[in-house]
Amino acid sequence: MPELSQIQKDFRSAMAHLPAAVNVITTGGPFGRVGITVSAVCSVTDSPPTVLVCVNQSSATHDIFNSNGEICINVLSGEHEELARHFSGATKVPMEERFGWDIWEESSGSVPVLRDALVKIVGRVSERSVQGSHSVIFVRVERIEVQGERDSLVYFKRQFHRLSVTPELVTV
Numbered sequence: 801m802p803e804l805s806q807i808q809k810d811f812r813s814a815m816a817h818l819p820a821a822v823n824v825i826t827t828g829g830p831f832g833r834v835g836i837t838v839s840a841v842c843s844v845t846d847s848p849p850t851v852l853v854c855v856n857q858s859s860a861t862h863d864i865f866n867s868n869g870e871i872c873i874n875v876l877s878g879e880h881e882e883l884a885r886h887f888s889g890a891t892k893v894p895m896e897e898r899f900g901w902d903i904w905e906e907s908s909g910s911v912p913v914l915r916d917a918l919v920k921i922v923g924r925v926s927e928r929s930v931q932g933s934h935s936v937i938f939v940r941v942e943r944i945e946v947q948g949e950r951d952s953l954v955y956f957k958r959q960f961h962r963l964s965v966t967p968e969l970v971t972v
Contacts, residue, residue: 824887825841923940
């Protein structure tokens with residue numbers, strides 16, 4: 801791997817200070833069933849509802865996401881840190897085993913959906929753009945499910961953190 805330039809090092813440091821939701825992106829279909837942990841997810845527009853997901857082109861899952869075409873963005877809640885680590889590859893648990901756990905349901909297609917995800921967004925790849933080492937995958941949203949009031953899992957300064965919202969104090 802080539803040495804990083806100073807601007808690349810500075811960029812990585814700056815991005816580590818940008819808190820981001822933690823997601824496990826999944827797909828299933830004729831090209832296989834895979835998932836990865838990502839923080840690079842962003843809304844694009846609500847007309848039509850579209851989100852983008854950035855995936856490193858060197859990832860073994862990259863081509864499978866594009867080939868299957870259906871994706872689920874599983875927004876993780878505070879209690880999902882271990883799952884985030886599994887899908888980041890940090891624990892070396894094989895992909896088949898990750899999907900063998902009784903935590904998954906399938907959408908109307910064959911994409912795995914995390915049963916207790918904070919938010920589930922299922923959609924189809926509508927466009928893809930290459931930017932440097934990553935592909936920006938645009939996903940046209942077909943189904944959304946929000947699980948209610950729970951903590952969120954965020955990534956900040958290269959660590960996972962649980963983010964809670966304190967209920968507002970009621971004054972009489």
